[in-house]
Amino acid sequence: xxxxxxxxxxxxxxxxxxxxxxxxxxxxxxxxxxxxxxxxxxxxxxxxxxxxxxxxxxxxxxxxxxxxxxxxxxxxxxxxxxxxxxxxxxxxxxxxxxxxxxxxxxxxxxxxxxxxxxxxxxxxxxxxxxxxxxxxxxxxxxxxxxxxxxxxxxxxxxxxxxxxxxxxxxxxxxxxxxxxxxxxxxxxxxxxxxxxxxxxxxxxxxxxxxxxxxxxxxxxxxxxxxxxxxxxxxxxxxxxxxxxxxxxxxxxxxxxxxxxxxxxxxxxxxxxxxxxxxxxxxxxxxxxxxxxxxxxxxxxxxxxxxxx
Amino acid sequence: xxxxxxxxxxxxxxxxxxxxxxxxxxxxxxxxxxxxxxxxxxxxxxxxxxxxxxxxxxxxxxxxxxxxxxxxxxxxxxxxxxxxxxxxxxxxxxxxxxxxxxxxxxxxxxxxxxxxxxxxxxxxxxxxxxxxxxxxxxxxxxxxxxxxxxxxxxxxxxxxxxxxxxxxxxxxxxxxxxxxxxxxxxxxxxxxxxxxxxxxxxxxxxxxxxxxxxxxxxxxxxxxxxxxxxxxxxxxxxxxxxxxxxxxxxxxxxxxxxxxxxxxxxxxxxxxxxxxxxxxxxxxxxxxxxxxxxxxxxxxxxxxxxxx
Numbered sequence: 001x002x003x004x005x006x007x008x009x010x011x012x013x014x015x016x017x018x019x020x021x022x023x024x025x026x027x028x029x030x031x032x033x034x035x036x037x038x039x040x041x042x043x044x045x046x047x048x049x050x051x052x053x054x055x056x057x058x059x060x061x062x063x064x065x066x067x068x069x070x071x072x073x074x075x076x077x078x079x080x081x082x083x084x085x086x087x088x089x090x091x092x093x094x095x096x097x098x099x100x101x102x103x104x105x106x107x108x109x110x111x112x113x114x115x116x117x118x119x120x121x122x123x124x125x126x127x128x129x130x131x132x133x134x135x136x137x138x139x140x141x142x143x144x145x146x147x148x149x150x151x152x153x154x155x156x157x158x159x160x161x162x163x164x165x166x167x168x169x170x171x172x173x174x175x176x177x178x179x180x181x182x183x184x185x186x187x188x189x190x191x192x193x194x195x196x197x198x199x200x201x202x203x204x205x206x207x208x209x210x211x212x213x214x215x216x217x218x219x220x221x222x223x224x225x226x227x228x229x230x231x232x233x234x235x236x237x238x239x240x241x242x243x244x245x246x247x248x249x250x251x252x253x254x255x256x257x258x259x260x261x262x263x264x265x266x267x268x269x270x271x272x273x274x275x276x277x278x279x280x281x282x283x284x285x286x287x288x289x290x291x292x293x294x295x296x297x298x299x300x301x302x303x304x305x306x307x308x
Numbered sequence: 309x310x311x312x313x314x315x316x317x318x319x320x321x322x323x324x325x326x327x328x329x330x331x332x333x334x335x336x337x338x339x340x341x342x343x344x345x346x347x348x349x350x351x352x353x354x355x356x357x358x359x360x361x362x363x364x365x366x367x368x369x370x371x372x373x374x375x376x377x378x379x380x381x382x383x384x385x386x387x388x389x390x391x392x393x394x395x396x397x398x399x400x401x402x403x404x405x406x407x408x409x410x411x412x413x414x415x416x417x418x419x420x421x422x423x424x425x426x427x428x429x430x431x432x433x434x435x436x437x438x439x440x441x442x443x444x445x446x447x448x449x450x451x452x453x454x455x456x457x458x459x460x461x462x463x464x465x466x467x468x469x470x471x472x473x474x475x476x477x478x479x480x481x482x483x484x485x486x487x488x489x490x491x492x493x494x495x496x497x498x499x500x501x502x503x504x505x506x507x508x509x510x511x512x513x514x515x516x517x518x519x520x521x522x523x524x525x526x527x528x529x530x531x532x533x534x535x536x537x538x539x540x541x542x543x544x545x546x547x548x549x550x551x552x553x554x555x556x557x558x559x560x561x562x563x564x565x566x567x568x569x570x571x572x573x574x575x576x577x578x579x580x581x582x583x584x585x586x587x588x589x590x591x592x593x594x595x596x597x598x599x600x601x602x603x604x605x606x607x608x609x610x611x612x613x614x615x616x
Binding site for chain 2: 155156157161163166167171179188190198199202203205240243
């Protein structure tokens with residue numbers, strides 16, 4: 001299916017609900033609301049469905065208010081699997097007519113699918129879809145799409161960033177999107193609770209294997225009351241340290257410990273996690289361990305010292 | 309003077325030394341070495357002069373080796389003031405023939421000057437100059453210029469980033485520049501000493517004025533043995549905290565305390581610093597205070613509570 005065919009399909013529909021994934025992020029929200037704004041422009045009823053409304057994305061929600069209508073058609077955006085609709089939106093499973101996504105692993109069941117795995121963000125696809133729908137870019141759409149693209153690329157820092165990403169961002173800036181505000185909200189703001197968590201993490205940082213491995217941990221006490229957006233990204237802290245080839249993050253959960261392993265220089269994180277029944281990618285893998293915190297860390301330390 | 313005239317001037321010269329500023333950063337190094345590589349291509353002798361060779365920029369220095377020659381002409385790149393040549397390169401003062409820069413405040417004395425204050429980085433100017441010299445872009449030049457532009461914009465996050473910045477970055481990526489390596493080196497790596505410093509800073513973080521002001525400090529003991537690159541950017545830590553309108557950083561120096569004030573939401577950092585004989589911009593200013601750490605912090609706290 002080409003993007004032109006996607007546009008032709010959408011043009012025939014009305015009364016559309018746009019589905020996003022649970023724990024909604026900048027890409028699914030920015031892409032979904034940009035699409036909704038474009039659909040409104042061409043005279044369609046559309047509504048964005050989210051499991052919740054994260055406070056830091058309030059400015060996106062504020063850009064769009066849906067008219068009342070009875071939903072007839074369902075489009076998912078940035079959703080790799082119907083399971084990701086979450087408990088609240090479970091009822092949408094099996095109803096999706098058109099799935100627009102950029103995840104290679106996409107498994108949504110839908111008669112029409114457009115999955116472009118080379119897109120750094122679903123926002124890149126929506127950017128190209130909008131003129132095909134006969135809609136015009138405007139500042140609100142640009143703000144939504146800049147949010148989508150900048151958040152999914154770590155503000156153009158991650159390896160998924162391509163020349164196309166940069167050129168689309170340039171066009172969005174030409175359209176007047178408020179990069180100063182969005183970059184500050186998305187990349188330069190930490191809650192007081194997050195700062196406190198970082199302090200505690202650094203206080204308990206453990207080096208082993210001659211400094212080639214760094215281990216951090218969070219206990220349930222440390223993360224009590226913190227939102228997902230506040231604990232996001234902590235797994236990147238240990239690997240960022242100079243000389244560290246393997247960064248391990250241990251998160252205490254209700255009955256066990258969730259382990260995230262990030263590596264540099266080709267060290268195989270997946271093989272490491274396989275030892276404990278986990279897996280993933282060469283540079284980023286995970287597993288689960290049981291026991292008390294001290295013994296879990298001891299186990300990981302010993303394994304790291306063996307490998308490095 | 310147009311950039312075309314700059315190119316015509318350079319084409320007439322040979323045996324060129326390219327001057328950078330002290331505490332060399334990514335923009336002056338990347339721009340200077342990109343220019344040197346282009347000059348070599350068109351058959352010129354050129355050499356980049358730096359006050360030192362920061363370890364993290366080693367990959368830039370490795371790209372270029374100068375032939376032996378006696379210098380006849382001197383070009384400065386990204387240098388706003390001849391004072392910034394530093395003690396080591398003081399002898400170059402008054403010798404600069406051509407000054408290429410993007411600082412509005414440029415005060416270099418030179419018969420030929422090209423200062424483009426809307427360029428986010430000197431690297432943007434060098435990018436446009438290279439084809440005018442009759443040189444061709446290649447991967448090494450692209451690596452140098454991507455380093456220049458990405459570092460001066462905080463990886464496209466700062467407000468100096470323009471659509472032109474993004475489009476130039478896209479071209480550099482098309483040329484095969486190694487963004488994965490450069491982004492990791494520049495933005496995803498912290499020394500162990502820096503991580504330790506951040507821990508200590510967070511441990512001593514002070515909130516006042518109902519959380520609208522955050523104060524951090526470093527003592528000489530905390531920063532002993534740390535390079536400038538390792539203490540850079542700490543002044544942005546307090547302002548990043550949600551709800552903080554004024555972030556104050558206190559750095560113990562030999563005989564006094566250097567104060568950096570960063571503000572949000574239009575709070576006047578300059579007026580605040582004026583009280584203490586300092587000044588600067590509305591959102592970023594500085595001043596110097598004498599006394600012991602405790603009394604310095606008390607003074608700042610009281611002043612902040614008065615203002616906020």
